[in-house]
Structure formats: structure tokens, C-alpha cells
Amino acid sequence: PNGQSRLNIKSLANQWSTNDIQNYIAGEAEEYPYDAVRILETLLKKSLQGQIQVVNNNCYFLDEVAKPVGGGLYERLGFVQSLNLSSRRITLSIQTKLTTFYPEMSLLDFVHTHIGGKRIPSEYECKKLSRILKNCSIVTQQSNWKQVFEIDQFDKRRPNEITIE
Known part of the structure; x- marks a missing residue:
């Protein structure tokens, strides 16, 4: 105080x-x-x-x-x-x-920059993003909690199509 x-x-x-x-x-x-x-x-x-x-x-x-x-x-x-x-x-x-x-930026901005617009990537663009992002470190931060992830692939499926088993 x-x-x-x-x-x-x-x-x-x-x-x-x-x-x-x-x-x-x-x-x-x-x-x-x-x-x-x-x-x-x-x-x-x-x-x-x-x-x-x-x-x-x-x-x-x-x-x-x-x-x-x-x-x-x-x-x-x-x-x-x-x-x-x-x-x-x-x-x-x-x-x-x-x-x-790559410079520090949000992942969504990164995707939009690399596909040239604010839209859903095509199948070709998903493959390109997978190639670019493979083994890249992504840092998520919420309050004082920071976590680092390594990207394996960029998935073309929509969130409602993905199930966690």
C-alpha cells in the first residue's frame, strides 16, 4: 500500500x-x-x-x-x-x-497479415500457415500468468467442428 x-x-x-x-x-x-x-x-x-x-x-x-x-x-x-x-x-x-x-503481435493479426485480409483462411492458406507456424513459440498471457506453446499445425476446421476426447 x-x-x-x-x-x-x-x-x-x-x-x-x-x-x-x-x-x-x-x-x-x-x-x-x-x-x-x-x-x-x-x-x-x-x-x-x-x-x-x-x-x-x-x-x-x-x-x-x-x-x-x-x-x-x-x-x-x-x-x-x-x-x-x-x-x-x-x-x-x-x-x-x-x-x-517474427515480431510480437497477436496470433489473429499475424494470420490476417499473412493471408492478406480479415477473413477465414482457405485450405491452401491453412497449409501455408501450418508451414510458417510449425515449431513457432506462442505466448499466452492472462494477468500475471504466462504460458508458452509450440505450434504443431494450423487446423482448417472451425471451432464447432473440433471435439476434445
Whole structure:
């Protein structure tokens, strides 16, 4: 209400320290500290909050403009980071990625754009949409709930013709 936040901790997870990483590097611990490394990777991403957008572990700078490459597709340069521990050192690997994607828009607008009008797609257009959308990720959002789906095919049947068994 007055700008204060409240945090309710339901259970306390294991606690990790950077000492776990140092001990592993120094050969004083045999078990690889997966959780400590994951926490450190998360903190590195958090340090860039406000400058990057993270999508499926790929990081994209917010101030970079996506370039159109034709067919309604855009490409954007990003990176993937990972920490690796080996004897006597910790290595931060940065792998650049050039990703091609469709711009964020409603699925209905996407369909209307690709068939050239606000109408029901023909059988040919349904096949074309199936080809275009196959393996695309679709994000649905309602309030604070977000869910990601991968499209398998675009169905030409009308909603009243589809039954769920």
C-alpha cells in the first residue's frame, strides 16, 4: 500500500556460497557446485536488468533494433552466457547468436497479415500457415500468468467442428 513489499518464505532452500565455488576450483571439494554456479549466472543476468531481455536463455540488448530480413521475419543479435569451472579458474563463456523471429503481435493479426485480409483462411492458406507456424513459440498471457506453446499445425476446421476426447 505505501510502497512497501512483503515477502513470505514458505520453505528455505539449501544455502550456497561463493566459497563452494572457490573450494571446487582449489580442489578442496569433489562435488561440482551446480546450484552455486547457476545462482552466480542468474546474478550476472540480473546485473544487466533494464539493459537486456532474456528469452529462452538468450539475452538481447533492449536498445538494439531488430533488422527486417523479408517474409515478415526480423533478426536480432544476442548472446548466451555460461560459467564453467575447471581447476584453478572460473570461465565466463559468451556465445553470440543471430536469431530470426517474427515480431510480437497477436496470433489473429499475424494470420490476417499473412493471408492478406480479415477473413477465414482457405485450405491452401491453412497449409501455408501450418508451414510458417510449425515449431513457432506462442505466448499466452492472462494477468500475471504466462504460458508458452509450440505450434504443431494450423487446423482448417472451425471451432464447432473440433471435439476434445
